[in-house]
Amino acid sequence: MDYKYLSELLFPSVTKTAEDLEVEFPARNLKEGAIVSRMAPSPTGFVHLGNLVQGLTSERLSHQSGGVLFLRVEDTDRKREVKGAVETLIETLKHYGIQFDEGATMDGDNGIYAPYRQSQRASIYHVYAKKLVSEGQAYPCFCTEQELEEMHAAQEKECANFGYFGKWAKWRDRPIEEIEQMLGEGKPWVLRFRSTGSIENKIKFTDLIKGEVEVTENDIDHVLLKSDGIPTYHFAHAVDDHLMRTTHVVRGDEWLSTLPFHLQLFRALGFKPPKYCHIGPLMKMDGTSKRKLSKRKDPELALTYYKAEGFPVEAVYEYILTVLNSNFEDWRRANPNAHTDEFKFSYKKMNPAGSLFDAAKLRDVSKNVISKMTAEKVYELATEWAKEFDVDFYEKLTADMQRTLSIFAIGRGGNKPRKDYAVWSELKEYMGFFFDDYFKLCDQPDERFDRAVIAKIVREYADMYNPEDEQNVWFDTIKALGEKYNFASNMKEYKANPENYAGSVADVSGFLRLAVTGKNSSPDMYAVMSILGKEKVVERLNSYAAEIVK
């Protein structure tokens, strides 16, 4: 077989050579040890938490080493093309603050290894395709979809391994005349790799996360170019990561099974393969107690979900880091205010197994993150969120910025800041009572007390509330009022002999709280009342007193 002739037949318009491309896309000039990594998602319409896990790993690895991180869009699947997906992708990654040094952007490309969209790189792939054909390492296959299905069925029947290999590889060794004839008839074809591997052979390979991995050689003649001339993931991966001079590939471990093929491909092309970090899958609890993999359709795994819920980006980051690097939490405790970039991230600390996504933990992390923010920061992020997801609430929040800020300031700062909410979408429930439109009685008063007494106390307090009072005076007033109705003002005494009292000042505070906020749980009452103002406080106290005895 004259492979050279075949390659001209298949790729007549390709004139460039692999050598030309080496010159066009030269090696990077980086310091020793600098890692070049990338995020290479396919634009499916939404970004997955897994993408962020992978992206964050790449980002830390490259930037921490003084290297480069770039974004490459893997849009080689025309059938699954989703309109606007690339924009969504770039926007989402931007929201999550991943800083790319080069790669695909909204309006094009940034960087000398462009284009960074695979759909625009066909001519580059074809150079290598032609080269492989001319060397006898790849060949055209004219099998129809139906023929392939029949092959699969036959293999199933024979209990043979699946795939296009060995005797099943119909077009692997057809004479050139036949190929020319098919070509002449304009029949569609794909380019297949001529594998020389055997499943009898094992190869050892070191993954940066999994460690020593023993895999079986690939013997399948995988498709390199689809019939539309666009490469498959495998071929594009080898060509692009070589030309873009990627040193480290971070990806999910679902790729582990095709790794032998990738290694084979790099060798066939004369490329040095990158180092690989295969991350275990992120799983989720499914139903009862069974664990299941994170599927593309789990809405809570889509990044847009976290944005809509109102998780601060920083919280999602912190959570992912705690999952990725087990020592991150310890570090965070030791450095509560340091920027995450100061944490020494290491792939050595990464768990080779997959992990279950822990929503409760994320919430906890988020509460901590929010509790450390200033009121101004909370205002900024909460209003940003509300503007997009709850316009009415947004208007309330921004109507009087100073007032809103003072609400956010309650219990903030100091060593033990409050941790009331984990996401912005909970904010309305937490502080809604500050706005008349959202104020309503949510909770019931304690059953132990006579409602008439409660009403009496509440009404009486309405007459005594003086916003000018200092906090201790304010509280003394409440204590005195309670004592009048035999509610203990000294908690220790009350606890020692509860039977001597109708209740404690804690209960009295509870009555007032419920009247003013509509809830049994709220931030500091003194602050709440002073922000609401005398008029509003008195009004709510009185209407509550009336309401409760109806």
Added chain:
RNA sequence: GGCCCCUUGGUCAAGCGGUCAAGACAUCGCCCUUUCACGGCGGUAACACGAGUUCGAUUCUCGUAGGGGUCACCA
């Protein structure tokens, strides 16, 4: 089915041949406290199973089981 990866409490996870097997989240109890929170202290709770190597295995090896992945002109 073939091939591959994984397996410490409910969850995330330390642990690299000798530990009373960390810590965090969740949960429960107590304390602090004017409420609500925060916080503090403490409790329940784990090395999947079976062989082997070894004086000694959670740590090493091999099986078994379980979980997961992959076998496309998807990535």
